[in-house]
Amino acid sequence: MFERLSNGYALAKQSLGVLQRDKQLIIFPLLSGISCTLVMISFAIPLVMTGAVENAIEQGQEAGDPMQNPLYLAVLFAFYFVNYFVIVFFNSALIACAVKSFYGERPTLSDGISAAMSRLPQIAGWALLSATVGVILRVIESRSEKVGAIVLGLLGMAWAAASFFVVPVLVIEKAGPFEALKRSATILKSTWGESLGAKGGIGFFGFLASLPCIALIVGGGFLTASIGAAGIAVIVLGVIGLLLVSLISSAMSAIVQAAIYMYGSSGDAPGGFEANNLRGVFAKA
Secondary structure, eight states: OHHHHHHHHHHHHHHHHHHHHTGGGGHHHHHHHHHHHHHHHHHHHHHHHHTHHHHHHHHHHHTTOGGGOHHHHHHHHHHHHHHHHHHHHHHHHHHHHHHHHHTTOOOOHHHHHHHHHTTHHHHHHHHHHHHHHHHHHHHHHHHOHHHHHHHHHHHHHHHHHHTTTHHHHHHHHOOOHHHHHHHHHHHHHHTTTTHHHHHHHHHHHHHHHHHHHHHHHHHHHHHHHHTTHHHHHHHHHHHHHHHHHHHHHHHHHHHHHHHHHHHHHHSSOOTTSOHHHHHTTSOOO
């Protein structure tokens, strides 16, 4: 267990090194977060103003379950589809730029956007599949509060694990959604699940980096009572720090996914990564 954690942490450090070399990669998670916020607002404002969702929920409640209302399901599916499309689009752009960085190039923002645009059919197909799965999981959850929550948790974890390498496959192989999911599951199986340990290493990095930010927020809360504006400024600084940590962690996760995928495909360690750490991710024959 210690060896896995150590290897995952080493990969996290190496992905951070790639990000430090090409700092512009952090722009893609930022654009993704902004776009997802705009998507949420674009759905929320018209639905709240027209009362469409409230009516749909009321009709569903009369039937015993809001998820039985077709309008509610349609809106939920549309939201999932657009949200997944935005997330996968910018992750694809980030991974495309990370691959260029592995080979010593200096990718630009336009390079990533162009790469993602060239894969719009694959991205749309995966967003469609993900939205369908998302709605199905919500329906399962609604069937039984306790049992549904357990089933949803298990299925959700299985889906997240199986789709871990989907975006690198979409970007590099230009595969369709079902083929990408199949390839992702195959790679995950060959890594014996330890590729998720790399994500755990990034999570641990994010946890450590967020501690000072949390301390600022807590400290600012105490200062606000006595100092006022200065305390609020400290809280804002801590929140900004947490957002920055989140952006860095997201970028590192995509970089590691791309590195593991490329090593598994070619047997060569991409630039910025150590072969022995990547080798340690894969199950020994």
